[in-house]
Amino acid sequence: MAGVVTAVVGMTSSFAVVLAGLTAVGASPGQAASGLLALCVLQGLGTILLAQRHRTPVVLAWSTPGAALLAAAGAVDGGWSAAVGAFALTGLLLLATAAIPALGDAVARIPAPIAQAMLAGVLVPLCLTPVLALVARPLLVAPVVLVWVVVLALRPRLAAPAAIGVALVVALVAGMRDGGITGPFLPHLEWTTPGLSWAAVVGIAVPLWIVTMAAQNVPGAAVLASFGYRAPWRESLTVTGAATVLGAPFGGHALNLAAISAALSAGPDGGADTTRRWLAARSAGVTYLVLALFSASLTAVVLGAPGDLLVAAAGLALLGTLGSSLNAAVSSPVGREAAVVTFVVAVSGITLGGVGAAFWALLAGLAVHGALLLTHRRERPVPSTASPDAPAAR
Incomplete structure (x- = not known):
């Protein structure tokens, strides 16, 4: 049951974000449905493989922060084909990180406040959608917000799935009132030949790789460690990297270690016997394969919903992530200016040279961080080598 809950919570709390991200970078409804199917199947199979092989409650997930990054980035030069090529390149970068420790070290050297500030800036537009949608369509959105608030007070982990569930019901009722929801309802895969453009490389692939590593893989390993398990780090990166490359032509953007949802299987809910909690992870993988049938x-329901109803519900689900990212970005006074600059540039939504704000935010933050380091070194007092008994110079 813990495994089933892990998969259901993991999917229902964020699939609308995935669809918003895929459509923002140019996917058609059919291609977005294909991407969701590919992600569900591959993370299910990868979870079963790793849990069974290592007898560890390892759970894989799609990159929700990465999907939010796509939603903020929008279309790039080369369109959907270039975005698919960027997804594949992200997978290759994950594979390279598994094979070349120096790449992982390079990501680790990015100051955590800057990486978290970039993520927070990317999340802000999505987290604003509940407010904007509530003002624009109060009768549709108010029930979603009300259920989210009530469930948040009672069972915080179930607040996002409950809000998404209510949003789906409202969308179905509104769709039936307006003549029904159209679109393919059977799961299917659509092939897209990957292309690539410079804007897609620096605007999607590189930020997607950094966000996936810093905001998903590293916290995912930390969650497992908090319950006494050691994540199979290199093999997890290899599996998720290969799965990302395989799923990219079908619209899957990125796979990684689960973070928040992983605690449902690795924690006490997974059973009193810690040596058997891997069974919960395996059950989560099987459940993902079942949920893939509904992709x-x-x-069809999400894309046929009035306004930004489902995206607003997803924005509510991301408020906790936004809060933790902002806290991590500015909690330390050292280098806070660099984190704030990163956040402001990311929120701006600027596009320069066809490259979205996430890349420029990271670049600006690192530049300010480097300038602060140089200033600190220049202002640091030089220790005196003179004897304390020596007469003072006049």
């Missing part, structure tokens, strides 16, 4: 139907 096309969910896509």
